[in-house]
Amino acid sequence: MKYSNIAPPEELQDFYNKALFYAAAAHNGQFYAGNLPYIMHVCMVAAEVLAADRVEPLSNIKTAVQIALLHDVLEDTPITKEEMLEHFDSKVVSGVDLLTKKDDQPLLKYLNEIRAGGSDIATIKMCDRIINLQKPPVHWGAEKIAEYYEESILILEICEGGSKYVSERLKRKIELYEEMFMKNGN
Template sequence: MTQEIYQKAIKFAGEKHKNQQVPGTNSNYLLHISNVAMEILMAYAAANTFDLDFAVQLAILHDTLEDTDTKLEELSEAFGDRVAKGVLALTKNEQLSTKQEQMMDSLNRINQLEKEVGMVKLADRITNLQEPPGHWTKDKMLAYRKEALMICEELFDKNEYLHRRLEQKIEDYQVYLK
């Protein structure tokens, strides 16, 4: 992986997410982004069988369309169509009425693209399966865990290391449901 690719993507994401915090914390959103990228780097260390430059760019940029004012054309111009299409697949279509429909639509679009896109979705959910925000109800936590199981099932063939990590994080999440 070239450091220049990482630095360009992290600078772009840092500027786009500059006023965003990790939900339920005072931490800047770059914490989440760097954790997703770290999961990708660890997957590459376990088995270097994918395009690391592509996957890291997707990891760093995965929430720019969903959470910021970034436009698809802007992403495409800065990082190319391949990255822009990957980020778009990782972005929920909020025109759909339920969260479950939004997630299944995104997973279907992810499954039509290269494995690196699915790997980022796995890494994203691994990173998000930490202690839930204090204001979450038990029903919200159960729904989030159920969604994680759906992600794990739908993207089982994208990367063995990340799939196993997500399975373990889902199991570990049980402690919050007691």
């Protein structure tokens, strides 16, 4: 994939922008929350990661912010690991690969591999779920909402080796999700 030809990254913002350019091109034409550009989702995940790093520094924020911005590229676009390796460090690509749920991969195996990938990867997975714990899509029934709630608890349990600040924030978002979308008798 060709995208803006910018100078090699030096500061954190350069790493951020390089990954943002790539992710924006990769997700072009995909949508979020109706008719908004999909790139919004990954930017929100990256903002969670940056905010978490201020409270409790990650092991490598330059790598982590790129993984956050690129985390859905392999799962949701035709781009391959090999293509990504032409542009990004292997640590970034392997992080994105760990966060990519393969079709035949059981959820527990997926999450355990994320945890084994280290605390930054576990933290990014929790940040992704924090952002995804929004108002459920209108077509979701009570059963699907309950399933998403249970899955979020499992993510919290397995990824808790990551940032404590992010764990606490995810815990609170799960509580709010239950209060707002599961306790209204619908």
